[in-house]
Amino acid sequence: MDPKVEKELYSMMLLIRRFEEKVLEVFSFGKLAGRMFHVCIGQEAVPTGVCSVLKPDDYITSTHRGHGHFIAKNADLKRMMAELYGKATGYCKGKGGSMHIADIELGHLGANGIVGGSFGIATGAAYASAFRRDKRVTVCFFGEGAANQGIFHESLNMAGLWKLPIVYVCENNFYALSTPLERSSATETLAERAAAYDMPGQVVDGMDVAAVRKAALEAVNRARAGEGPTLLECQTYRFYGHSRGDGSVYRTKEEEEFWKARCPVKTFGERLVAEGKLSLQEMEELEKDIEERLAEACAFADESPYPSLDSLYEDVFVEGSGN
């Protein structure tokens, strides 16, 4: 891989990690709107690797654990943080918050508070691309828990049937809140379900950003060439609980330590240093730069106004339409 790309991958994963840590920090200071946010610490390699092969006008749909997807799709950190603070300057004017962040201009068709809620929407965006022959690809991010919803089957069936330009990226962190995969899926992997929809399915090491990027590149190229959808199962782990207040009693310390030792940010960084592609000084500079950007984002969010009460009634409908 091009060392420049490798540095970018590392830098993006580090940004996502530090963003999420900042989210936890500012939450503890009472800065965020509510408690409904889910950090993706431990899972950074998946959004980073996948979005690194997308074009700016490709589409993604995201999940309740979606900060990483949006950052990797080049979100503006200030507007993102402001949205999490519930401020008027946020991406959704403070109405969406962490679970409903979206920006159509960046091709982000929405995070989703309903597990599995975006399978259809992503598949529909891909349908429109196939119809328009616009060569765009859609990536549908989802957790392994979502794969047990009926609409997973409905959407993948139609995508396989019509050979739509879409990549279904499963972030298998092995737990749907507390329920482990082996107690919720009849198949051992999610990737093997792809056979039912006549599409390739592949298990990917979701802790290795290079492996994710490689698999995503093949899948995205296939989709762009009109050869149809792919199901990627990226095996990963969330280092924290499902949300705040989840002490992860359902996981063993040994299991957590095993996965934390495979931290995607740390291991990739160490590899780049060992291979002489990244110096310790560059690493430090990167940290400093990210720290500054996040401090700016938080300051922006802090100083931004809350939405005006008039805006409560705005944007329920497109005004002036249907007359």
Place this chain on the structure above:
Amino acid sequence: MREISYRQAIQEALWEEMGRDPEMLIFGEDIGLYGGAYAITKGMQEEFGPERVRDTPISEAGTVGIAAGASVVGARSVVEIMYIDFITLAMDQIVNQVAKMRYMFGGKVEVPLVLRTQGGAGRSSAAQHSQSLERWFLGVPGLKVVMPATPYDAKGLLKTAIRDSNPVIFIEHKLLYNTKGQVPSEEYTIPLGQAEVKKEGADLTIISYSRMLLYALEAANKLKEYGIDAEVLDLRSLQPLDRETLVASVKKTRCALVVEEGCKTGGVGAEISAILTENCFRGLKSPVRRVAGEDVPIPCSPVLEKAAIPSVDQIVRAALNSQKYQKQI
């Protein structure tokens, strides 16, 4: 003007709008070669191709989701849900996704999506193919709900619904498809959210929509024999609701009767009644009355089915009771 059926009116609206917008898509079960369960899309796949008139598997949630995704990226979409009873299968997509996307995303997206479906009893189709479920969508901000009663309204309202940048649930009635009415040959549209006085009157307002409007008109005719001059108001669209026309009519007649086919409890009539009480209380000469479906699932047997939904006689009796009440006080 020429006389065409409600079915033809809907067909014309779809054909004309498909011709007008080359990116418009239609999705649904059996809508292609088969032409749809009620023959609305007959011949359309041949004319517009299988990509634009897309037969889908029996996957209501996935199909509504796909149409939502296509519409969000700009391809105006219409979904045919064969029976409104099947809309339950797509409720997450409609209520949590389609209705809320624009608001949740801070006004950044438009969802130009029409969910066409048909409901209502009258063909012994029993409990899972005969319901009137429009009430469910009225408490979901972000959705429009349109229910035409005549061929003229069906065509004009559907064309507007398709051009609308908001999601619209367009509910037809299975027993209206063969009814006929005058429809101009020229292009026209009807704004959503405008009720229409279908018959003017002075003594009471009968408020209705969809197939029950025809019953209301028939009842108004019978009421003439009793010397009662009823006004008949067709809501046409339940969301947005034309409160102005509704309140103005009842302020004039000072007496109101709401007729709907769906169950009485938690129904559209309850909402209308509350609006009228809030706005016309002092002027009312009698309580707002409701004639609605019984609170039972729709039974199969034609005798029972008929008893489960309002009849013209029931409307007449309710109107007479309202008038008697006025004389008593």
